[in-house]
Amino acid sequence: MAGKELKPAQIPQRKPSIFRSIYDSQIWQSIFRHGWMDNDRNRALAIITNVVLHLHPVRIRKSGVMLSYTWCMGGLSFFFFLLETVTGVLLMFYYRPTAEYAYVDIVALREHVPLGIFREMHRWGAHAMVIIVWLHMFRVFLTGSYKPPREFNWNIGVILLVFTLLLSFTGYLLPWDQLAIWAVTVGTNMARATPLLGHEGPGAMFLKVGDISLVHAGDDVRFGLLAGRFVGEATLLRFYVLHCVAFPLLAAFLMAVHFWRIRKDGGISGPM
Amino acid sequence: MAFKVFTSGQQPAIPVEGVTRRNFVNWLGLGWLTFTAAMGACVTAMGRFMMPNVLFEPPMSFKAGLPEEYTIGVVDTRWKARYGVWLVRDESGFYVLSTVCTHLGCTPNWLSADSKFKCPCHGSGFYITGVNFEGPAPRPLERHKISLAEDGQILVDKSKVFQQEKGQWADPEAYLNYVG
Numbered sequence: 001m002a003g004k005e006l007k008p009a010q011i012p013q014r015k016p017s018i019f020r021s022i023y024d025s026q027i028w029q030s031i032f033r034h035g036w037m038d039n040d041r042n043r044a045l046a047i048i049t050n051v052v053l054h055l056h057p058v059r060i061r062k063s064g065v066m067l068s069y070t071w072c073m074g075g076l077s078f079f080f081f082l083l084e085t086v087t088g089v090l091l092m093f094y095y096r097p098t099a100e101y102a103y104v105d106i107v108a109l110r111e112h113v114p115l116g117i118f119r120e121m122h123r124w125g126a127h128a129m130v131i132i133v134w135l136h137m138f139r140v141f142l143t144g145s146y147k148p149p150r151e152f153n154w155n156i157g158v159i160l161l162v163f164t165l166l167l168s169f170t171g172y173l174l175p176w177d178q179l180a181i182w183a184v185t186v187g188t189n190m191a192r193a194t195p196l197l198g199h200e201g202p203g204a205m206f207l208k209v210g211d212i213s214l215v216h217a218g219d220d221v222r223f224g225l226l227a228g229r230f231v232g233e234a235t236l237l238r239f240y241v242l243h244c245v246a247f248p249l250l251a252a253f254l255m256a257v258h259f260w261r262i263r264k265d266g267g268i269s270g271p272m
Numbered sequence: 273m274a275f276k277v278f279t280s281g282q283q284p285a286i287p288v289e290g291v292t293r294r295n296f297v298n299w300l301g302l303g304w305l306t307f308t309a310a311m312g313a314c315v316t317a318m319g320r321f322m323m324p325n326v327l328f329e330p331p332m333s334f335k336a337g338l339p340e341e342y343t344i345g346v347v348d349t350r351w352k353a354r355y356g357v358w359l360v361r362d363e364s365g366f367y368v369l370s371t372v373c374t375h376l377g378c379t380p381n382w383l384s385a386d387s388k389f390k391c392p393c394h395g396s397g398f399y400i401t402g403v404n405f406e407g408p409a410p411r412p413l414e415r416h417k418i419s420l421a422e423d424g425q426i427l428v429d430k431s432k433v434f435q436q437e438k439g440q441w442a443d444p445e446a447y448l449n450y451v452g
Binding site for chain 1: 317318320321322323324325326
């Protein structure tokens with residue numbers, strides 16, 4: 001529709017130039033499918049036909065750009081997620097999740113890999129992300145931004161908080177030093193007390209056939225998390241896959257929903 | 273508060289709350305410049321990160337033991353797996369052959385019964401000297417630098433390559449004279 005309006009023929013005639021010939025080329029015209037931006041329609045098309053630019057909202061509340069109102073905590077949470085993704089992918093080029101190599105590779109990143117500071121950035125960025133996600137939640141609470149119609153997005157946010165903590169927890173095991181192993185041993189011991197699904201949890205004792213317990217140390221939810229009865233090499237690989245693939249993908253999907261709902265629920269925080 | 277919409281002919285010449293258009297554009301330019309510089313530094317750092325400082329590969333040169341440990345007329349395969357070379361002793365000395373087939377880079381096998389190197393990928397065959405005689409290989413196997421170390425051991429240096437078709441096998445470093 002309205003194809004004529006988009007054609008380069010509509011551009012005001014100017015002197016032929018290198019920019020003009022680039023603009024007229026099929027390559028440019030195939031990427032940017034809007035006409036010369038001298039009217040509102042083409043200016044709008046420039047935004048909504050561009051996958052990057054269309055992420056920007058059409059309009060912004062004054063409160064949305066006030067640092068004292070948002071603390072930029074949501075944006076910083078996302079920034080740290082991106083930082084963790086980029087540095088994390090870099091670390092995957094050197095780190096091997098096996099009992100033989102994991103710790104050696106972490107030491108190598110510190111000692112002789114060029115710019116192994118990416119590992120420190122990943123670690124400190126993770127700490128910062130956990131703190132900032134909590135502060136984001138605190139800010140949303142203070143500004144009352146959990147109230148209708150935003151209550152669904154609050155719940156998405158709570159799940160994202162859980163994923164942040166799970167990413168932090170699974171990443172904690174990967175250096176494979178004594179601190180990591182025993183911290184995760186202690187942390188996963190909590191899963192023993194899961195109702196029904198943990199062998200020391202409430203209700204589990206009633207799940208039995210005759211004298212045989214259905215939920216025991218060899219088949220409960222902790223066993224599934226550790227891939228064994230204690231933290232071992234199978235746990236390392238399991239946490240590595242959860243940390244690098246499963247949790248980031250799930251978190252990224254939920255973030256897409258989270259951001260989309262911000263727009264649909266009336267824009268970045270502010271009175272409705 | 274109300275916002276006034278300006279069309280192209282009516283640019284606001286009056287500063288809005290102390291910020292002029294020129295001022296704004298200058299700061300915007302500085303901001304983008306700083307951002308671009310920071311991104312450039314990040315990309316450079318990532319590129320450097322991908323080039324390791326320490327390699328866990330076998331060294332390019334190694335000592336291959338004393339000459340007396342080798343038998344005349346036998347292709348020695350003891351260094352094949354780790355260093356990718358064959359050591360061959362003939363009546364007058366030693367030479368080192370690379371185990372990389374000159375066709376597409378597979379690793380041939382020494383068939384002592386047929387007295388030839390035979391590549392399992394596409395059937396290239398080489399004499400004990402390394403010269404190709406059958407199959408698709410276009411040129412002989414490459415040789416490496418060989419010498420005697422101060423302690424009397426054979427010293428092989430893979431960083432130096434000698435190619436027969438360039439006449440480099442005549443180089444004194446490509447052959448170790450030794451009559452034991």
